[in-house]
Amino acid sequence: MKLTRRDFAAGIVAGIAAPHIITSARAQGATIKIGMCAPVTGPAAESGGYAVKGAKLALEAVNKAGGILGKQGELIVEDDQTTNPGIVLAFSKLAAQSDIVGFLGSIRSTQVHAMAPDVLKLGKPVMIGGTDPNLTHMGNKWLFRFRPNDSYSGRVIAEYGVSTLGKKKWAVLHSTDAFGTAGGKALTEALTKLGAPPVLDQGYANQSQDFTPVVLAIKQSGADILGSYFTFENDLGIFARQLRQLGVNIPWVGSPSIVNITALKLAGPALHNTYGVADYAEQSSEASKAFGKAYRDAVKVAPDNQSSWTYDAVTVLSAGINKAGSTEPEKVREAILSIKKFPGAEGEYNFDQNGDGLHGYNIVKNDKGNIVFDKHIEFND
Amino acid sequence: MDLILQLLFTGIGIGAVYALVALGFVLIFRATNVVNFAQGEFSMVAAYLMVVFAVDLGWPYWLSFLIALAGMALLGVIFNLGVYYPLRHRTYLPVIIATIGASILLANSVLAIYGPQPQVLQGWFETPGIQLGPVYLDSQYLLIIGVTILLVFFNFWFFEKTLLGKKLQATSQDKEMASLLGISVSTMIMITFIYSAVLGGLAGILVAPVLFVSIQMGSTIALKAFAATIIGGFGDVAGAIIGGLALGVIETFGAAYISVPYKDGFAFLVLVAFLIFRPQGIFGERVAEKA
Numbered sequence: 187m188k189l190t191r192r193d194f195a196a197g198i199v200a201g202i203a204a205p206h207i208i209t210s211a212r213a214q215g216a217t218i219k220i221g222m223c224a225p226v227t228g229p230a231a232e233s234g235g236y237a238v239k240g241a242k243l244a245l246e247a248v249n250k251a252g253g254i255l256g257k258q259g260e261l262i263v264e265d266d267q268t269t270n271p272g273i274v275l276a277f278s279k280l281a282a283q284s285d286i287v288g289f290l291g292s293i294r295s296t297q298v299h300a301m302a303p304d305v306l307k308l309g310k311p312v313m314i315g316g317t318d319p320n321l322t323h324m325g326n327k328w329l330f331r332f333r334p335n336d337s338y339s340g341r342v343i344a345e346y347g348v349s350t351l352g353k354k355k356w357a358v359l360h361s362t363d364a365f366g367t368a369g370g371k372a373l374t375e376a377l378t379k380l381g382a383p384p385v386l387d388q389g390y391a392n393q394s395q396d397f398t399p400v401v402l403a404i405k406q407s408g409a410d411i412l413g414s415y416f417t418f419e420n421d422l423g424i425f426a427r428q429l430r431q432l433g434v435n436i437p438w439v440g441s442p443s444i445v446n447i448t449a450l451k452l453a454g455p456a457l458h459n460t461y462g463v464a465d466y467a468e469q470s471s472e473a474s475k476a477f478g479k480a481y482r483d484a485v486k487v488a489p490d491n492q493s494s495w496t497y498d499a500v501t502v503l504s505a506g507i508n509k510a511g512s513t514e515p516e517k518v519r520e521a522i523l524s525i526k527k528f529p530g531a532e533g534e535y536n537f538d539q540n541g542d543g544l545h546g547y548n549i550v551k552n553d554k555g556n557i558v559f560d561k562h563i564e565f566n567d
Numbered sequence: 568m569d570l571i572l573q574l575l576f577t578g579i580g581i582g583a584v585y586a587l588v589a590l591g592f593v594l595i596f597r598a599t600n601v602v603n604f605a606q607g608e609f610s611m612v613a614a615y616l617m618v619v620f621a622v623d624l625g626w627p628y629w630l631s632f633l634i635a636l637a638g639m640a641l642l643g644v645i646f647n648l649g650v651y652y653p654l655r656h657r658t659y660l661p662v663i664i665a666t667i668g669a670s671i672l673l674a675n676s677v678l679a680i681y682g683p684q685p686q687v688l689q690g691w692f693e694t695p696g697i698q699l700g701p702v703y704l705d706s707q708y709l710l711i712i713g714v715t716i717l718l719v720f721f722n723f724w725f726f727e728k729t730l731l732g733k734k735l736q737a738t739s740q741d742k743e744m745a746s747l748l749g750i751s752v753s754t755m756i757m758i759t760f761i762y763s764a765v766l767g768g769l770a771g772i773l774v775a776p777v778l779f780v781s782i783q784m785g786s787t788i789a790l791k792a793f794a795a796t797i798i799g800g801f802g803d804v805a806g807a808i809i810g811g812l813a814l815g816v817i818e819t820f821g822a823a824y825i826s827v828p829y830k831d832g833f834a835f836l837v838l839v840a841f842l843i844f845r846p847q848g849i850f851g852e853r854v855a856e857k858a
Contacts, residue, residue: 231683398577399823
């Protein structure tokens, strides 16, 4: 067979175009893929398992209801090892797969900070659970938050402690990572605005083995109430036990980790009668109850915020893609931002232009190990 | 004063845990001239064995304790045969790397078998602690301190007064000479690994009710214990105990009076200071003097 110049040119064009056509065909494949960075190993591996289960449960519901753009959704999970380098690596692995249309990042702010530059570079929507207010205020338009940020939790903790419990002498305890520092700062600011600046502002390093110096500092400060931001449940468990052993029984209102399943198991009675701000409270709404029931039926353990935020993230991302009618990132972004009054397990989603979907918190009480819904405090500013 | 006493008690308690693990480091170093970086994982494995027997199977605590320690002795044998023995004629570097590999293998094996969930292990006593005047004494820390003191005496008696102890000492000091005197060096090293695994396991079981049982618990303690051995003088039994206790007290007081977030920093600051100004540690001899 004689090779003509036209055949040769056609061959070259086909050779150059083939990878793009194949990639494009793959992108338009049988499923719509969602990438998820989750701690499969490391200190948060247990809660990471709950997060993956929540996401899978949501995707099952989405697929049953017709899927995403008429196709079945598929979840691709990468282990973030509960570390910052780990999540950067996990995200880069996922980002390399061009057919993944959206992602779930971390519930830990410090990890979201670590991956944020790569998210900006990639330019695809990433759902996050980290609650450092800065995450959605640093010019990264691809981050969408599915838990209320710490400016709300700080305000709710302060509001509840000062107005409902009537306490004015606060000890604020927080981890020194991004989450804890931002949370502690937000709580201190809220307390100052309410005319009750903390008498003690104490940071601690994650994975501490002993909190005696911290407990003694709280005791010496004369505080009549404690507000806390703990990142890891192990730390929370050790601190709670030592706090009670050393005779400190002041009211304690904590960030969401104080009411999660692992913390309750580890600390046991040491956490009885404490209060927590909870983005997820099973009795707070019909959607929350429905998620709670579905999760209990499927996973056989009580639901908490580790699973509820990923459940909502997958549900809203899928709804956003369906609303956009496309997987084109900019269109999906606009669709998510236009979502209002969307009933989720965590609460009612009303996205603002920063990407924050929720604007209030529930207050719950640990009543002898049972988490009881008390009230919801919502902010409109 | 109340504050100082409370901090002192806690510092000694946490320091005693470092000391127990440090002791394991020292014994293996003396016998083999290598650092066993899986020593922390011995603690973790023993704590998980306790969870299996005492919590999951519901066996009596004392029985679970004995079985867990027996399991650790077996692990010591396997570790010696599988990690040290094949590399015994090589330089120290391959052996150290092998212990690091074994540490990763142990941590991930437990993760694969038992999952990542941290577990709760009850302490020996029903009462969590006693109030002695202004100081609260955690019963588990009291037990840890008591066991450490007992081990100091036991080690002295064992290594100085028994034939087996003297054989172990002879082996650690000069293997060739020990061998010429009819001591089975490989048996002595095997016994050392068994004893170190049991000691590490004991530390893990004792500290588990305080720190919870998790995959990371071993590595967290081992890092401090390693620092304690350097501070005390690498290869010295008394140094390991003193180094561990000193480290616990320094970091507790440093956290209370200087900065809580930099608590771990104090321990390693002391370590760096020793490495610069007294690399042989508190009780160690200079290499030249040793020769």
